[in-house]
Every structure is written in structure tokens, then in C-alpha cells.
Amino acid sequence: MPSTTVATAQPGDTVEIDFVGRFEDGEVFDSSEERGPITFTIGGEAVIEGLQNIVKGMEPGETKAEEVPPEHAYGHRRSDMVKEIERAHLPDDMDPEVGVALRLRLDNGRRVKAFVSKMTEDTVTIDANHPLAGQTLTFEVTLNAILDEEPVGEAE
Structure with missing residues (x-):
């Protein structure tokens, strides 16, 4: 019986995710629930590094939650x-x-x-600090799909 390899999200892939972002106390600060999934290219500048790092290596349909420290989110307050x-x-x-x-x-x-x-x-x-600067954030992410598209969400 041939083995089947499941694709995992890698840098350069365009992905679609659903997510919930929470503060350390559990309060939700952002979610795709109301506005729908977001699409971005891993390695681009559309979403914070910490969120991209969570998605790397995930398989479509997989859900995971991880803490993201300030240096991989919106930076430390300056x-x-x-x-x-x-x-x-x-x-x-x-x-x-x-x-x-x-x-x-x-x-x-x-x-x-x-x-x-x-x-x-x-x-x-x-x-001029980002409102979330200095915060450790938790993201629960579901990788909906790895899309076969041109990169999206790049900085203009």
C-alpha cells in the first residue's frame, strides 16, 4: 500500500486560517469568527511573525494554540x-x-x-506604540487550507 504524504504549511505558502487571539487573562482581543478567515503568505508582512510561526508545519484541518511573546508579536513598549x-x-x-x-x-x-x-x-x-505592544498573546489557530495562489498580503 503506497504511503500518503500530507502537505504542511511552509514559508512561501499562501494559507487560509481561522483564529482567536487572547490576552494572558483569556480576554479575546481579535478573532476571525465575525469577519471570516484570513489569507496570507507565510514569510510575508501581512501578519505578525508569531502567528506565522504557529502556522508553519501545520496540516490543513489542524488546530493548535500557542503563546506569542512581545518580540514575535507587536514588540516591546518603547x-x-x-x-x-x-x-x-x-x-x-x-x-x-x-x-x-x-x-x-x-x-x-x-x-x-x-x-x-x-x-x-x-x-x-x-x-506611537502599537496598542498590543508589550503583551504576551495566545493564538488558537485552525489551518483551513494551503492555497495554490500567488502570494497575498505583502506590504505595499
Whole structure:
């Protein structure tokens, strides 16, 4: 009787997965349940390294859960990405609120997303860290399929 080899997900493969992402306390922060499965190419830049590492070596139909430390997720929090700005330096039409996202242009011309994290009468503190930076995350992943497609989800 001939042996059958089952394909496993490898770098360069385009895959379709369902997932649930949880904080250390078990609270769900993201899930494909509502919006449907996601498709990406392993080794691309569409999803975090830790999620890609979970999928590598999985067979279609397999489900597994693993912890992903900050260095393989959204990085550690960086204090140099938190800045306090005098309100007098803000545009007159800007009325920031804690939690509001801002698009900022850096001196090098690059745009970054930052959040207002604190406000006083005279200052506004903005934080350009990813909201999940510094978090150890757990992902439960089901590999639905290894697709025969062109790579998807690459950074533009």
C-alpha cells in the first residue's frame, strides 16, 4: 500500500486560517469568527511573525494554540515612542481626546499612527506604540487550507 504524504504549511505558502487571539487573562482581543478567515503568505508582512510561526508545519484541518511573546508579536513598549507635546504647539482646530488616534508625520516624512494617552491643561501625551505592544498573546489557530495562489498580503 503506497504511503500518503500530507502537505504542511511552509514559508512561501499562501494559507487560509481561522483564529482567536487572547490576552494572558483569556480576554479575546481579535478573532476571525465575525469577519471570516484570513489569507496570507507565510514569510510575508501581512501578519505578525508569531502567528506565522504557529502556522508553519501545520496540516490543513489542524488546530493548535500557542503563546506569542512581545518580540514575535507587536514588540516591546518603547518609551521613545511616547511624547508629551505642549498644547500651544497643536493646530488651533485640533481638539484631542484620550484614546483618539492621530496620523503624524515624522521629521523623515514617514507617517505613523499614534494615540492620545494622557492630557493635562497644558500638554497632550501621544503614544506611537502599537496598542498590543508589550503583551504576551495566545493564538488558537485552525489551518483551513494551503492555497495554490500567488502570494497575498505583502506590504505595499
